Amino acid sequence: MPAAAPAPAPRVLVATAVPVERDAVAQAFPGPADELPLPGATLLRLGRRDLIAAGVGPALAAASTATALTAAALAGTPYDLVVSAGIAGGFAPGAPVGSLVVADEITAADLGAETGDGFLPVTELGFGTTAHHPPESLVRAIAAATGAAVGAALTVSTVTGTAARAAALRARHPRALTEAMEGFGVAEAAAAHGVPVLELRAVSNPVGPRDRAAWRIGDALAALTEAFGKLAPVLESWSPHEPAES
Structure with a gap:
């Protein structure tokens, strides 16, 4: 009896914010x-x-990713995995400049309401969700292949520019390693299509006071290229058997 043909490599959509990341x-x-x-x-x-430069911010990233997912589904070639990728701010000391982070949790950090008693996430207001969880086995495999740290990736609509806000975010999300503006939007689009999602970030600057002289965007982009070179075999051999989690 002839051996079964190997399964084709998964179809992957990689969504970045801007063309230089793509x-x-x-x-x-x-x-x-x-x-x-x-x-x-x-x-x-x-x-x-x-690969798609989906735009800056969670709303445009979600819309562009959803467009790509819908087009693929209508063409009869749906994706097996969506990856939100790019550079990001890193929370010290876990994610220093130049390091890589793969998210085991993609969280909308400022989706909710400010009250006299502090911030309430949208889930405590009785709506929606604030977090998506990538497939655990894939996160472990990518961390092993690339040396990336594993933790929570925060999505914000306003980038942090003060030490006080950085501290407040860490207090609410003690496992946070990165801050960016697209991951949760990309994850929402993927979840709507029932497709697993992943977030991979290269750290270009610390989260906190904006000091452009300390940013290392070129180094972070180079780290992103190197990371995808290392994780390509992981993605090609991964079997999308784990359902998308929320």
Whole structure:
């Protein structure tokens, strides 16, 4: 009896905020990329990996990611995994500048209400969700392959610019390692399609007072390229058997 043909590699959508992050990811994969226009965005296709600069902020990132997911589903080629990727601020001491973080929790850190007694997340107001959880086995495999730290990735609509806000976020989210603006939006779109989600970040600056002289964007982009080179075999061999978690 002939051996069964190996399963094809998963189809992966990588969503970054801006083109420079998308291009840093693309550098990890050899070969020319095909450009596929979508409403509001353009996909770069490299084999079974599609890359999209989804836009800055959770709303635009969610909309662009949902557009790509819907287009793939309508074409009969749905994705097996969505990856939110890019550079980010890192919370000291767990995520120093230049380090990598893979999220085991993608959290909307400022989705809720301010009250006289402090911040209430939207879940305590009786609505929605504030966190998504990537597949545990995939997070472990990527951490092992890339050396990334594992922790919570915070999504905010306003980037932190003071030590006081950084401290407040850490008090509410003690496992937080990164802060960025797109992960939760990307995760919401993936969850709506029942597709697992992952978030991978390279740290370009500390979370806290904005000191542009201390930012290392070029180094973080290079780390992002190196990370995707290392995790490519992990993604290609991963079997999407774990359901998306919320």
